[in-house]
Amino acid sequence: MMLTFYKYQGTGNDFVIIDNxxxxxTKNDTKLFARLCDRKFGIGADGLMLLELPNNEQDDFTMVYFNADGKESSMCGNGGRCLVAFAAYLGVISDTATFxxxxxxxxATIKKDLVHLQMQNVSLIEKFDTHLFLDTGSPHHVTMxxxxxxxxxxxxxxxIRNGAPYFEKGSNVNFVEKKQDGVFDVRTYERGVEDETLSCGTGVTAVALSMHATNLTDRQEVVVNTLGGELKVTFQETENGYENIFLIGPAKQVFKGEIEW
Structure with a gap:
């Protein structure tokens, strides 16, 4: 059988997307998903997403995400932005989405070819001598x-990803350098991909919040440069932590194809 797929990228973070x-x-075909993500024997991607029917009346669709190793994973910010763009391409949404x-x-909202994706609130940022740890939909270790x-x-x-206290469960690992007030460069090692990626949306979100929490910026709109391009994160600091968090950046369709499965 031939499977129709779409390839999308968000600041170089690339994904195979399937209208499911x-x-x-089925969601348990981990070997298939890993093969499709394989850059030598498959399509090649950092992850794979299924756009599925919503489970309630409020949603436009459901997002199901798998890492390149074929295993269902935690939230992917750039993936979410790409899936919103894909939903608009299919006509499932126009310029706003709930999923x-x-x-x-x-x-999410699409404005001038940029996808503004609302992330989950973050109430806890753990501060250590050498790094910070927080969960922005996925776990992130952040170090300067x-x-x-x-x-x-x-x-x-x-x-770091495989060491204490993360071990087998692991954490994504972000390395950050400040360029100027409100502007930071980041490079990220992603679990599941088990390599550096050109960009990581939940990692960029974690970096922006961490830089604000450690007083390395007082801005609530932070620019984060990845190897794949520029992303912005906006947020509001409240007595309960960080809320109204948006990850903002481009999401582009690269190509459409078919593959035997």
Whole structure:
């Protein structure tokens, strides 16, 4: 059988997307998803998403996300933005969306080719001597470094991701360098991909909140430069933590194709 797929990217974070509203695929076919994401033997992607029918009357669709290893994963911010763009392409939505992902409900708006994705509120940011830890839909370790361009992200990121206290469950690992007030560069090692990616949406969100929480910026609109391009994060600080968090950036269709499965 031939499977129709779409390839999308958000600041270089790339995804295979499948319209699964007719339940073509089952969610337990992890070997298939891993093969489709394989850059040598498949299509090649950091992850795979299924756009499915909503489970309630409020939603426009449901987001189901799998890492490149084929396993269903926690929230993917860039993936969510790409799926919103895909839903608009299909005509499922116009310029606003309400959908549910593994971490709960999300809202999004498309404005001038940029997808504004509302993330979950963050009430807790753990501060340590060498890093911060927080969950922005996915777990993130955030640490400041110097000379980020020359940093060994892959090897050091892998060591942190697999070490204490994360071990097998793991954490995404973000290395950050401040460029100017409200502007930061980041490189991210992603679990599930088990490598550095060009961009990570939940990681960019974690970085923006961490920089504000440690007084490295007082701005509530933060620019974060990834290897794949620029993203913005806006938020509001409240007595309960951070709310009204939006991840903002482009999401582009790269191509449409068919593959035997």
């Amino acid at each position: 509203r007719q339940s073509i695929l 549910t992902a593994i971490d709960g409900p999300h809202k 470094v110097r000379e980020l361009a020359n940093y060994d992200v892959k090897n050091i990121g892998r060591k």
